Amino acid sequence: MKSSLQHQTGFDLLKLGGEIDLHYSPELRECILATLKEGKPLLVDLEDVSYIDSSGIASLVEGFQTAKSASLPFGLLKVSPTAKQVLTLTRLDKIFTLYDSVEDFSQTL
Secondary structure (H helix, E strand, O other): OEEEEEEEOOEEEEEEEEEEOOOOHHHHHHHHHHHHHOOOOEEEEEEEEEEEOHHHHHHHHHHHHHHHHOOOOEEEEOOOHHHHHHHHHOOHHHOOEEEOOHHHHHOOO
């Protein structure tokens, strides 16, 4: 898994790439929760994710729940076809807010 955190005006953008599996999901979870602890909305870019398993999805769900309890916006950006398939199968595509662009997310803030 590759990750980079970019501080935008009013929110943070977490760009992910590669495979997100049992090996990398603790790192993802820690990164998401630490970012949300700063009290800023979070947008997670999944465009370059080639594989995600249930542990990776669980990290995203925990981030979503943490953000929701803190009244912070949380969204997924440019979800890759692979990740989209997993979200659809688990019906989480109905729970997460999916964005096509950074601008779409920033307009909701």
